[in-house]
Amino acid sequence: TGLDGFAQAFPERFFDTGIAEGHAVAMAAGMAKQGAIPVFAVYSTFLQRGYDMLLHDVALQRLHTVFAVDRAGLVGEDGETHHGVFDVAYLDSVPGMTVLAPSSFAELERMLEQAILEYTGPVALRLPRGGEGAYKEDHASRNVVVLREGRDITLVSYGILINRVIEAAQLLEAYGIHAEIVKLNSITPIDSEVVCQSVRKTGAVLVAEDCVEAGSVGQRLCAALAQREIDGKIILANSGREFVTHGSVTQLEQQLGLDAQTLCRRVREVLNRG
Numbered sequence: 109t110g111l112d113g114f115a116q117a118f119p120e121r122f123f124d125t126g127i128a129e130g131h132a133v134a135m136a137a138g139m140a141k142q143g144a145i146p147v148f149a150v151y152s153t154f155l156q157r158g159y160d161m162l163l164h165d166v167a168l169q170r171l172h173t174v175f176a177v178d179r180a181g182l183v184g185e186d187g188e189t190h191h192g193v194f195d196v197a198y199l200d201s202v203p204g205m206t207v208l209a210p211s212s213f214a215e216l217e218r219m220l221e222q223a224i225l226e227y228t229g230p231v232a233l234r235l236p237r238g239g240e241g242a243y244k245e246d247h248a249s250r251n252v253v254v255l256r257e258g259r260d261i262t263l264v265s266y267g268i269l270i271n272r273v274i275e276a277a278q279l280l281e282a283y284g285i286h287a288e289i290v291k292l293n294s295i296t297p298i299d300s301e302v303v304c305q306s307v308r309k310t311g312a313v314l315v316a317e318d319c320v321e322a323g324s325v326g327q328r329l330c331a332a333l334a335q336r337e338i339d340g341k342i343i344l345a346n347s348g349r350e351f352v353t354h355g356s357v358t359q360l361e362q363q364l365g366l367d368a369q370t371l372c373r374r375v376r377e378v379l380n381r382g
Contacts, residue, residue: 109149109178133158136173137165145224149176152192152234159198166230167202174223175232181267181318182347182364183237184357191352195234197323200296204229207296209266213239214246215293222248234267234295236318238357241271251294252302258288261312261341261375264303264329266292269318272361275368276316276375283372283381295325300332307333312341314375316366321346341378345371 115122125132129150136146150158155177166173177199180192199207206227210216216235223231247253255270256277265273270291277287288306292298307313313333315326326344333340347364361367365374375381 109151109176111149127154129154129157130161133161133173134165137161137169137171140166140171140173141169145172145174147174147176147224149178151190152177152180152195153190156194156198162199162202162205162230167204170204170229172228173230174220175230176220176235177232178235179237180234181236181269182352182357182360184360185354187354188351191347192234193319193347193352195232196295196317196319196325199232200323200328202230205296206231206294207234208232208293209234209295210248210293211240211267211270211291212244212246214244215248218246218248219293232296236268241268243271243274247291248293251292251299253291253293254288254302254306255291256287256289258286258310260285260287260310260381261314261379262288262290262303262306262310263314263316263371263375264290264292264325265316266295266325267318269316269366272366272368272371273316276371279368279372280375283376285375285379285381287375292325298325298328298332300329303329304332304336304338307338307340310340312343312375312379314343314345314371316345316371318366319346321349343374343378345374 136148139146183190208219210219263273280287290303324346
């Protein structure tokens with residue numbers, strides 16, 4: 109998790125619990141109860157082992173703890189057990205939880221500062237494996253931001269996958285399709301009003317995310333649209349309902365239909381354009 113430097117500089121503030129993620133969550137809760145602000149760096153897939161402690165030790169007491177959820181989304185060649193495709197759903201089910209999804213190093217730095225100094229209660233930052241993509245901006249000051257204006261369809265995403273959505277919007281231009289891009293910085297809770305206003309205008313929405321379909325942001329946005337009686341064509345692009353297999357991130361994005369070319373094709377099919 110990249111903490112070797114911190115461990116050497118601040119040995120009295122670094123604790124390695126080993127392969128005991130549930131214990132680490134309970135330990136963080138105890139530290140928060142005593143007035144500390146613990147930051148627990150953990151792989152997404154292994155934080156699943158601490159779900160009970162998230163609920164009963166952290167959330168029930170509304171303790172301010174920060175979870176740096178590494179390896180969120182597709183992690184490539186670590187195999188089926190390491191893909192972080194379930195955290196979007198299980199973290200959303202934790203009462204009082206805030207989940208932030210930075211898309212660049214600049215946003216990560218700012219959101220980590222926010223999580224520690226500005227938020228209360230449990231906060232998780234959803235971090236992908238590896239570096240940033242072409243998107244290097246910083247819109248962390250807002251929960252949701254419109255990156256690009258458009259009139260034909262609303263493209264929604266968050267985290268590292270925003271790069272594929274931006275690429276898809278550029279490809280759609282060649283077919284005369286002007287896509288509006290909405291980037292979510294907070295995925296729990298979701299400020300759905302901006303998305304709903306956009307879909308009222310465009311009449312169609314695609315939500316791309318590197319997580320399972322059940323409990324996804326896309327499903328929650330569908331509910332928000334239905335509650336507001338907003339009709340529109342809907343495309344949900346995610347990892348589906350099965351375990352994700354072994355492979356590189358590029359291979360897996362293509363297999364799951366999360367690459368820019370497939371997103372572009374699905375939009376064209378739904379809009380009957382090109």
